[in-house]
Amino acid sequence: MITVAVSGAHGRMGSTVVQAVSAANDLELVAELDHEDEISTDTVRGADVLVDFTVPAAAQTNVLAGLAAGCHVVVGTTGWTPEAIDSVRQAAVDSGRNVIIAPNFALSAVLAMHFAALAAPYFESAEVIELHHPNKLDAPSGTAQATAKKIAEVRGSAPMPDATEHDPQGTRGGLIDGVRVHALRISGLTAHEEILLGNPGELLTIRTDSFDRASFMPGVLLAIRKIPQLQPLTYGLDQVMDLPGR
Amino acid sequence: MITVAVSGAHGRMGSTVVQAVSAANDLELVAELDHEDEISTDTVRGADVLVDFTVPAAAQTNVLAGLAAGCHVVVGTTGWTPEAIDSVRQAAVDSGRNVIIAPNFALSAVLAMHFAALAAPYFESAEVIELHHPNKLDAPSGTAQATAKKIAEVRGSAPMPDATEHDPQGTRGGLIDGVRVHALRISGLTAHEEILLGNPGELLTIRTDSFDRASFMPGVLLAIRKIPQLQPLTYGLDQVMDLPGR
Amino acid sequence: MITVAVSGAHGRMGSTVVQAVSAANDLELVAELDHEDEISTDTVRGADVLVDFTVPAAAQTNVLAGLAAGCHVVVGTTGWTPEAIDSVRQAAVDSGRNVIIAPNFALSAVLAMHFAALAAPYFESAEVIELHHPNKLDAPSGTAQATAKKIAEVRGSAPMPDATEHDPQGTRGGLIDGVRVHALRISGLTAHEEILLGNPGELLTIRTDSFDRASFMPGVLLAIRKIPQLQPLTYGLDQVMDLPGR
Amino acid sequence: MITVAVSGAHGRMGSTVVQAVSAANDLELVAELDHEDEISTDTVRGADVLVDFTVPAAAQTNVLAGLAAGCHVVVGTTGWTPEAIDSVRQAAVDSGRNVIIAPNFALSAVLAMHFAALAAPYFESAEVIELHHPNKLDAPSGTAQATAKKIAEVRGSAPMPDATEHDPQGTRGGLIDGVRVHALRISGLTAHEEILLGNPGELLTIRTDSFDRASFMPGVLLAIRKIPQLQPLTYGLDQVMDLPGR
Structure with a gap:
């Protein structure tokens, strides 16, 4: 059983994630954080994975806070600079946890x-x-x-x-x-x-x-299930899907 | 049995018309005219209907010659001015035969x-x-x-x-x-x-x-079969098809 | 301004109709009836048109009650026998109001x-x-x-x-x-x-x-707007749309 | 420049292959064999590759003859038993030439x-x-x-x-x-x-x-170009295309 925390849990995407995680037999929802809630060891309640669908401006901060709280982190926001990605990768390596950033989860x-x-x-x-x-x-x-x-x-x-x-x-x-x-x-x-x-x-x-937004859920659930076995930083759902490359 | 003459019978469209008319049980092909052949009472051999798929430049001349030879005329060329259409309509009225002009026979x-x-x-x-x-x-x-x-x-x-x-x-x-x-x-x-x-x-x-060009044949055959019952001049296959209008 | 009452206003279709009518500039929602509410002169509050999306079992009763309350009636339920349609037509003629029955409003x-x-x-x-x-x-x-x-x-x-x-x-x-x-x-x-x-x-x-259900709303609004000019009984949205027939 | 012989060159598929090979700048057509012609060192005229689109019954014989004549062989017929494939593989190994068998070249x-x-x-x-x-x-x-x-x-x-x-x-x-x-x-x-x-x-x-049949030509040309670098026996165009597998 993988335990999951969702930040932005009352937003449109976040609430869809809450539903999808709750409906999955192999996942347990342990924390729903509002976009105003702090992400910390206390609030994520020991979740293995934090899923973040808040706004691009908050994404980097949330990822770093999630790693610091001991979670693997799945992020769905866009607009990442190469520098931001590098800094997240370093934080992931340091924390021993993994991050998946995906611009499209369908x-x-x-x-x-x-x-x-x-x-x-x-x-x-x-x-x-x-x-x-x-x-x-x-x-x-x-x-x-x-x-x-x-x-x-x-x-x-x-x-x-x-x-x-x-x-x-x-x-x-x-x-x-x-x-x-x-x-x-x-x-x-x-x-x-x-x-x-x-x-x-x-x-x-x-x-x-x-x-509709439900189309993103199979991709989100796949990321949650696979993240423990991945590299510190994975960019793009195609990498998570392990599609044969060219 | 409706008898049919085809002008431009060795061109790409014309030869397809020749095949389609030959294959139809209720139509009889009585004359195949090359694009250089004159259209006259002699050459159309008493055909009820002349089908003309030559070039736009020759279309009006061919239609008038076809009417003069006693045929109803089905024409597939484009580029008709309102004046040319009027002149063809008048010739059709005078000859007691009918003309169908259609930019698209599909x-x-x-x-x-x-x-x-x-x-x-x-x-x-x-x-x-x-x-x-x-x-x-x-x-x-x-x-x-x-x-x-x-x-x-x-x-x-x-x-x-x-x-x-x-x-x-x-x-x-x-x-x-x-x-x-x-x-x-x-x-x-x-x-x-x-x-x-x-x-x-x-x-x-x-x-x-x-x-492919075969797609025009059902429309051409429909025109051949319906032309005796139509007005002196019909423009557009939708008019031949008697589609309920708006 | 056409005034509208909706029965079954809290069901899935009914609530979508309530929204669509409220959003239309030329329509005014004057009554929302629950599926348990009686349809009467009192409850329809003078509506010109009653829209009924309850269950097939109740449809005929509701239509007759709507006519008795002085409304034109638009019904979206299926399963009408020829006898039921005849009886509704007669009631419509008697009441001087019109009925539209449509199995599909898309x-x-x-x-x-x-x-x-x-x-x-x-x-x-x-x-x-x-x-x-x-x-x-x-x-x-x-x-x-x-x-x-x-x-x-x-x-x-x-x-x-x-x-x-x-x-x-x-x-x-x-x-x-x-x-x-x-x-x-x-x-x-x-x-x-x-x-x-x-x-x-x-x-x-x-x-x-x-x-989704929104796809039925343009058809429902069209029926509401046209019903005053129609026959006592119209069956099928194609009749309302006045499509050229065959 | 790869030289190519085509057997069944006057059949429907064969004649399309003849056209496609003739139109390719990097390929030279050196022999067109009728389905009655023998395939031999003489008739293939030193072709690097023999393309065979005759009938299933003749396919195995033709492939073996092509190998014996010193050609790589591309075959488009279906209905190969595992035993026939094995025997062709062995003949290919012995001859130092390669064979591609593909049920579908589109x-x-x-x-x-x-x-x-x-x-x-x-x-x-x-x-x-x-x-x-x-x-x-x-x-x-x-x-x-x-x-x-x-x-x-x-x-x-x-x-x-x-x-x-x-x-x-x-x-x-x-x-x-x-x-x-x-x-x-x-x-x-x-x-x-x-x-x-x-x-x-x-x-x-x-x-x-x-x-139309033209849809098979890009696959046939690809097979002709790649066959010298492949294994003695390749079954299926997907193998020729080197698609990333699962």
């Missing part, structure tokens, strides 16, 4: 990106479509950007076939490292990505749909 | 556009994706443009929800009459269109795939 | 079925895939059954091409009036249907996704 | 199956849809069967969630090693497969489309 999104990178060297054409709810401020999504960059990295420099001469309205989408990315904003959708890879006569499509 | 493409127009008034969001082979020179496709315009026409002026503030690479696609259109060019594809219509909690997707 | 689902019926006569092949969450007890869904029946009705008796000779596991799905229906049960999904229509060289796909 | 189909196997352990639900032209005699396709078996193998024994109690028409598809498989036969389609993997709140979809 297994299907992580797998889609990984598969796109494995497949891209074999195809002439690759384009990315991302579809989100219309309240999103940025286009394209961070995941689509990361996907395009990964495809570009593995493809090498061969240009994709494209005879387009006239595109007065800019319908061919945006170029990210040479890969076309298209962003749709549609009422009713949540977060979706589709990667199309084509050769003469064939098409490979990889699509990931996140319908 | 039933699924015609239906997709028609359904998009019927559905659009009921949805907050509507965007169009078109996907083609990478040898296409223009983006977006004529069909995608026509689809976006039709959607815009029936939606009225209510803006679609879209909170996008940052889109440095232009990934949100091109605007056609207020409707976002996205064009993909992928090896292996032929001609495809997808229309997404969204409301809170629901999505309607209408997709049409044309895999 | 606009996209109603449109998908309607479009499938318009398109099916033009295609050789038609099959239906429905995808739902794994807690569903019945396969296929009522909507998929209704879709298959509608397709069968308009196609006539021409058999679909299918050379299958060996299918030991029964992978070709179930036959409903000669139309193949395939049911998937997948974690993460809610309620989805895809209709595929094929001819040589072309495919038309119509897909509807319902992600 | 890169996208091979990748789709490989990715499904990598992803399946992370998902509660997995089902397979395969879609083909209506002239196919067997359901499901060999690729869909192989995909289902691979998914079953990596999933372990945990049952998928499925509350279905009533399915009178058999719409839930066929069970292959515990994985539901659905087969569609639709005019206009060629060979397509879609694998759906679901967890609460998320879906991963992997889809492969083969539109």
